[in-house]
Amino acid sequence: MSTSWWEITILCHPDLEDSIFWRLEKFGCSGMVQEIKGKSYVIRAYVPQLQYQSLDLSALSLWLQQDALILELPQPLARWKLIDEEDWAQSWKQHWEPTEVGDLFLIYPAWLTPPEKSDRLILRLDPGAAFGTGTHQTTQLCLESLEMRLSKPTSGLTVADIGAGSGILSIGAILLGAAQAYAVDIDPLSVQAVLHNRHLNNINPSSLVINQGSIEQLLELVPEGVDGIICNILAEVIIELIPQFSKLAKPNAWGILSGILLEQSQAIADTLEQHGWIVAALWKRQQWCCFQIRMAQA
Numbered sequence: 001m002s003t004s005w006w007e008i009t010i011l012c013h014p015d016l017e018d019s020i021f022w023r024l025e026k027f028g029c030s031g032m033v034q035e036i037k038g039k040s041y042v043i044r045a046y047v048p049q050l051q052y053q054s055l056d057l058s059a060l061s062l063w064l065q066q067d068a069l070i071l072e073l074p075q076p077l078a079r080w081k082l083i084d085e086e087d088w089a090q091s092w093k094q095h096w097e098p099t100e101v102g103d104l105f106l107i108y109p110a111w112l113t114p115p116e117k118s119d120r121l122i123l124r125l126d127p128g129a130a131f132g133t134g135t136h137q138t139t140q141l142c143l144e145s146l147e148m149r150l151s152k153p154t155s156g157l158t159v160a161d162i163g164a165g166s167g168i169l170s171i172g173a174i175l176l177g178a179a180q181a182y183a184v185d186i187d188p189l190s191v192q193a194v195l196h197n198r199h200l201n202n203i204n205p206s207s208l209v210i211n212q213g214s215i216e217q218l219l220e221l222v223p224e225g226v227d228g229i230i231c232n233i234l235a236e237v238i239i240e241l242i243p244q245f246s247k248l249a250k251p252n253a254w255g256i257l258s259g260i261l262l263e264q265s266q267a268i269a270d271t272l273e274q275h276g277w278i279v280a281a282l283w284k285r286q287q288w289c290c291f292q293i294r295m296a297q298a
């Protein structure tokens with residue numbers, strides 16, 4: 001039996017984009033895409049029918065309206081309809097286009113033929129039901145931070161990717177020259193997506209290891225620690241993970257953290273400081289921020 005999905009379509013003011021992405025992710029949506037329609041944005045997101053009733057979607061619509069009210073922006077218009085699994089896959093294909101990210105990356109949907117020559121690193125992706133198409137600001141901030149971190153030639157550098165989603169950040173790190181990425185995600189759909197995307201990008205399976213789980217699985221898998229930690233999850237989750245970061249980090253390790261709203265940045269900075277990390281830089285894009293951190297010297 002094929003799974004049916006709710007396709008949620010939201011017509012909104014461009015300045016609402018971040019708060020809507022945040023709200024949709026909190027709601028449990030997979031595979032969010034956006035397109036520009038004149039002066040507005042159209043955002044599409046998907047949730048399985050088995051887990052969500054139309055009442056849940058009405059509540060979501062109400063939250064979206066309240067969020068807009070708080071931000072003093074025009075009300076978004078949310079609609080939803082049922083589609084089957086095949087239609088869902090097609091929806092992705094229609095609305096997601098190759099995206100340049102940072103100075104170096106070109107994110108390329110798996111179903112399009114990439115150019116033979118490009119002065120950018122082509123990162124091919126089929127996110128399936130996992131988060132991480134490269135269109136979200138937090139993913140872009142992480143990829144750009146990786147560009148900066150890995151701009152100098154490195155040898156044998158290892159990274160841990162907590163909340164891998166589609167695997168976009170692990171794959172990006174490997175394309176930039178990291179020798180080894182260890183990825184984890186609590187969502188089994190993410191594990192499937194990372195395996196598929198690893199293959200799409202011709203990455204040796206031993207160079208990108210993916211496991212279902214979180215930081216506990218990484219601590220077992222890499223007891224010697226890693227050189228870099230990448231983590232793009234919601235701030236509340238990151239705050240719970242930070243106390244364990246130092247166990248996962250080699251001396252002089254760095255970290256890249258995003259999924260954090262600007263108003264949550266102080267709480268993150270305080271927690272980092274309490275656990276021996278220094279904020280080296282803080283990058284902002286609209287409502288989101290990205291922390292670049294390094295371990296404080298003992």
Ligand SMILES: C[S@@+](CC[C@H](N)C(=O)[O-])C[C@H]1O[C@@H](n2cnc3c(N)ncnc32)[C@H](O)[C@@H]1O
Binds near residue numbers: 166184185
């Ligand atoms: C915002 S997505 C990021 C995906 C991708 N890394 C990116 O940057 O686009 C967050 C991911 O974290 C996963 N996640 C949430 N809580 C987690 C936890 N405690 N440990 C590991 N993964 C988690 C979710 O399943 C989701 O795939």
